[in-house]
Amino acid sequence: AKDQGRNNFQFFTSAMNQATVERLQLERDLKTALEEQQFELHYQPQLSAVDCGITGFEALVRWRHPNMGLVPPAKFIQIAEESGLIQPLGEWVLNESCRQLREWRDLGFPVPNIAVNLSAHQLRLTTLLADITRILETHGLKFSDLELEVTESVAMQDPKSCIGQLQALRIMGVRLSIDDFGTGYSSLSYLNQLPIHSLKLDRSFVRDAETNSNDVTICAATINLAHNLGLSIVAEGVETLFQRDLLIAHKCDVLQGFLFSPPLPAEQVLAFMKNKTIS
Ligand code: C2E
Ligand code: CA
Numbered sequence: 001a002k003d004q005g006r007n008n009f010q011f012f013t014s015a016m017n018q019a020t021v022e023r024l025q026l027e028r029d030l031k032t033a034l035e036e037q038q039f040e041l042h043y044q045p046q047l048s049a050v051d052c053g054i055t056g057f058e059a060l061v062r063w064r065h066p067n068m069g070l071v072p073p074a075k076f077i078q079i080a081e082e083s084g085l086i087q088p089l090g091e092w093v094l095n096e097s098c099r100q101l102r103e104w105r106d107l108g109f110p111v112p113n114i115a116v117n118l119s120a121h122q123l124r125l126t127t128l129l130a131d132i133t134r135i136l137e138t139h140g141l142k143f144s145d146l147e148l149e150v151t152e153s154v155a156m157q158d159p160k161s162c163i164g165q166l167q168a169l170r171i172m173g174v175r176l177s178i179d180d181f182g183t184g185y186s187s188l189s190y191l192n193q194l195p196i197h198s199l200k201l202d203r204s205f206v207r208d209a210e211t212n213s214n215d216v217t218i219c220a221a222t223i224n225l226a227h228n229l230g231l232s233i234v235a236e237g238v239e240t241l242f243q244r245d246l247l248i249a250h251k252c253d254v255l256q257g258f259l260f261s262p263p264l265p266a267e268q269v270l271a272f273m274k275n276k277t278i279s
């Protein structure tokens with residue numbers, strides 16, 4: 001308390017710098033987090049808008065930090081990208097997701113596929129195809145059991161090499177979807193060039209459709225766009241019955257959001273599946 005008069009002490013403890021301190025701490029601790037098995041995956045169900053059956057799960061990474069508790073990906077994915085740790089972390093996520101899918105199937109739950117988020121850095125890795133092939137083989141899975149979600153900005157950072165890599169994945173049979181669709185900068189012309197299966201309508205449009213008729217129009221138009229391009233469409237961030245009914249009325253294919261379930265730790269997924277059909 002006596003030190004409070006000192007300017008520099010106050011400066012370093014101010015709320016403004018709390019974020020910097022936290023970031024430095026996370027950056028330091030991230031280096032050992034993988035070895036110490038501090039990451040875990042939570043899984044959010046994706047449901048058919050037609051019959052409410054489970055079409056798959058999206059794997060979402062969390063960091064169980066020894067003294068900060070459960071840290072969300074928004075706080076460490078970028079740090080992992082900048083420090084080169086995204087490569088081993090991304091590989092861990094892929095392997096753990098596939099291992100989990102194998103386990104569910106072995107327990108008698110015929111989960112159709114598992115969706116994994118891919119960062120820009122991972123898509124640039126020349127070892128990506130070999131890594132995925134090896135991981136799927138290890139767990140006795142087919143290429144079509146895996147869905148990769150990439151944001152449009154990721155796919156557009158280095159269009160030439162990314163499209164090449166995505167095409168190779170597609171030829172192998174991996175399913176590809178564009179995440180957060182509608183929030184990127186790019187024009188629609190690239191949609192023709194990307195070898196994708198589905199679009200994920202961004203949460204912001206779904207959220208605001210409740211109060212803003214322009215967003216209803218955007219949701220409806222995006223669903224039609226996907227279908228006219230021969231793609232399926234997943235709505236993310238579905239929180240209310242109003243949103244669900246609107247999306248069903250406009251023929252959205254798959255729904256995901258807190259209305260149905262938040263992302264769940266693996267133990268809770270089993271309980272969720274026992275009450276549901278799988279489509
Ligand atoms: P995303 O891929 O767009 O994932 C959806 C995010 O929305 C998740 O946040 C999820 O928990 C949240 N969400 C789902 N349903 C609802 C809803 O109804 N309402 C609201 N308000 N939110 C909902 P989360 O898990 O914090 O992940 C944030 C982002 O971190 C993800 O956005 C994704 O871009 C990234 N991420 C997560 N896991 C990984 C990973 O393994 N690798 C990479 N590269 N990125 C990841
Ligand atoms: Ca995603």
Ligand code: CA
Binds near residue numbers: 179180200202
């Ligand atoms: Ca998304």
Ligand code: CA
Binds near residue numbers: 180
């Ligand atoms: Ca997002």
